[in-house]
Amino acid sequence: MKDFGSDKKNVLQANLDAQKIAFAPIMFQAAKSLRNLGILQYLFNKDKASIETIATELNLSVYGVKVLLEAGLSLEMVYLKNNEFILTKTGYFVLRDEITNINMDFTQDVNYLAINHLEKSIINGKPEGLKELGNWDTVYVGLSELPEKIKKSWFDFDHFYSDYTFPEIMPILFDNNPKSFLDVGGNTGKFALQCAQYDSTVKITILDLPGQTNVARKKITEAGFEDRISTIAINLLDNSIPFPKGFDIIWMSQFIDCFSLDEIYGLFRRAYEAMSENASFYILETFWDLQRFQASTYSLHATSLYFTAVANGNSQMYHSKDILKVIEKAGFLVDEMHEIIGISHTLIKCKKRIL
Structure with a gap:
């Protein structure tokens, strides 16, 4: 293989990226909730808005909108200016980019529970996470039997x-x-x-x-x-x-x-x-x-x-x-x-x- 990658980050950037990895499953759910609950769409439509306005308009609690948008700041999906939140380019991709949405739904519906069995799969050389979807030797045998939502995400x-x-x-x-x-x-x-x-x-x-x-x-x-x-x-x-x-x-x-x-x-x-x-x-x-x-x-x-x-x-x-x-x-x-x-x-x- 030809050379790939490097180790040129400074210590602060490397530490930040390590924390992104440590909290990745939690922050993935935050990103998905910002999308699914309509918060990103609201910011796209209105350009900017406060927590209170978003909560009122979407019939969500102030608390719920607050914790999600604060997570969105660290995810760089939104930024804060004059006490109002504004959608970033990354937030737009999570909202509107077809590839990103297909990948996210595939991750959530097909992989999210199953990937917890990755270590065992490596050790045993078998898809140990597949049991979260069904009792088959490979996923291909069971494709036609998957629940409709999971099947749709897989085929998409x-x-x-x-x-x-x-x-x-x-x-x-x-x-x-x-x-x-x-x-x-x-x-x-x-x-x-x-x-x-x-x-x-x-x-x-x-x-x-x-x-x-x-x-x-x-x-x-x-x-x-x-x-x-x-x-x-x-x-x-x-x-x-x-x-x-x-x-x-x-x-x-x-x-x-x-x-x-x-x-x-x-x-x-x-x-x-x-x-x-x-x-x-x-x-x-x-x-x-x-x-x-x-x-x-x-x-x-x-x-x-x-x-x-x-x-x-x-x-x-x-x-x-x-x-x-x-x-x-x-x-x-x-x-x-x-x-x-x-x-x-x-x-x-x-x-x-x-x-």
Whole structure:
């Protein structure tokens, strides 16, 4: 890995950041309450207001508004001038930024209780926090059974980042006029439906767990694409089950971060064995070392801990070199690499290495 980060803070700044870490769960709840109770929205609408005015207008206690806004000062979501509170840029992001709100809801609804089991997950190599959501080996088995609020937050988080890539990747994928896709880990069929809408002749087969393919089939039927999109329900971790052959493109989108490096190798080898010499293998993924902004890297590092404690206990958001090594080991050559697709993704096109 190349060098990353430094230790150039002075002692006062380092101590302040340490206290932010120490109180992070408490202050997260304060930020969420400022958002959910309408205090940030009120300040956005009115530009500035006193504690008493906000309490009266929102039918909240003076005490409640006071403790939340005082926490907001240290969170730098608001500042105080002439006894009135004013929204900061950070406060605006918590209020209105779509990514921030999706991340916050994902943290609260999916992770907040579960992440308390992180240490045990590290020691045992299992997602010990998953028991807070349900009795499954991995979160993917239970996705269709999650309570609606938690399910919404999970899928909003999962889909948001990949959805932004579709307009950019479609011209790349269809440049050579492919006739068929194998969508490995196709989930609820969002990518497959986008392909079917983009090209009127392409056919797509989705491989995924039964819970996901059941949902995908419903969406495919609703969209009227039963003739061009099919599904196959399989255990993707069973390396004894080969991938079907005869596809121009094998596609894995925001998928390999759900698996350990050994498991990824098994998936890549099955893709290799299913491909003809002229087929292409595409991987769309978020790599923490290839991000344009520090906020993206921070979010990906945090998401890795979700995989550790909640999702499966053995995967993460990877460094690009980790995956490039597995690509080579599985027998592929990298043909193209497109960095910063959408918000934070990288698109890797592979070809079979012919020995």
